[in-house]
Amino acid sequence: NAGVTQTPKFRIxxxxxxxxxxxxxxxNHNYMYWYRQDPGMGLKLIYYSVGAGxxxxxxxPNGYNVSRSTTEDFPLRLELAAPSQTSVYFCASLGGGxxxxxxxxxxxxxLTVV
Amino acid sequence: LAKTTQPISMDSYEGQEVNxxxxxxxxxxxxxxxxxxxxxxxxxxxxxxxxxxxxTNEVASLFIPADRKSSTLSxxxxxxxxxxxxxxxxxxxxxxDKLIFGTGTRLQVFP
Numbered sequence: 001n002a003g004v005t006q007t008p009k010f011r012i013x014x015x016x017x018x019x020x021x022x023x024x025x026x027x028n029h030n031y032m033y034w035y036r037q038d039p040g041m042g043l044k045l046i047y048y049s050v051g052a053g054x055x056x057x058x059x060x061p062n063g064y065n066v067s068r069s070t071t072e073d074f075p076l077r078l079e080l081a082a083p084s085q086t087s088v089y090f091c092a093s094l095g096g097g098x099x100x101x102x103x104x105x106x107x108x109x110x111l112t113v114v
Numbered sequence: 115l116a117k118t119t120q121p122i123s124m125d126s127y128e129g130q131e132v133n134x135x136x137x138x139x140x141x142x143x144x145x146x147x148x149x150x151x152x153x154x155x156x157x158x159x160x161x162x163x164x165x166x167x168x169x170t171n172e173v174a175s176l177f178i179p180a181d182r183k184s185s186t187l188s189x190x191x192x193x194x195x196x197x198x199x200x201x202x203x204x205x206x207x208x209x210x211d212k213l214i215f216g217t218g219t220r221l222q223v224f225p
Contacts, residue, residue: 042201042217045215105158106157107156108156
């Protein structure tokens with residue numbers, strides 16, 4: 001069981017560069033989420049999706065974009081990377097609705113912007 | 115907004131029971147309350163989930179009063195390996211799909 005898979009695990013970006021963090025889940029979950037976690041801080045919701053073709057902003061969407069063309073994939077795009085985007089990024093998925101279900105998290109992607 | 119509030123940190127000793135309370139004054143009527151545990155450099159992992167009253171599993175108990183505006187995670191007989199950050203999670207108000215984590219409680223267990 002792969003669960004939620006994130007790539008890359010580590011990446012160093014220069015200021016102004018762009019990149020995409022990939023997230024794939026093999027559980028046929030409709031709901032997917034992207035969180036970021038700064039050192040010593042809690043998780044902040046960036047974007048989420050309740051199904052293919054549907055995305056919504058979370059708490060901290062600025063500087064990011066997402067797409068959801070398939071149920072399995074939920075890539076997170078960083079445009080014009082800034083040092084403030086240095087963080088650990090977690091992708092997560094949830095089967096069905098929130099009520100009574102649990103979230104599965106990926107192992108995280110460590111991003112440093114220099 | 116169903117913002118959650120938890121104590122920033124707690125200390126305990128091995129073998130003690132630890133109770134961590136989370137307040138969620140604006141929780142939606144159909145929303146569940148879930149607790150997660152996070153170790154450094156890892157993603158959060160599920161501990162327990164409940165809707166009302168009391169839920170117990172092999173690692174913890176969750177107490178939810180009738181008004182559901184708060185919940186208490188109870189960890190019996192903690193060990194050093196329980197040192198972690200604990201989060202309670204609810205949906206954001208009526209939008210239970212928008213899952214917002216609180217600040218979490220950093221539990222330190224001492225020998």
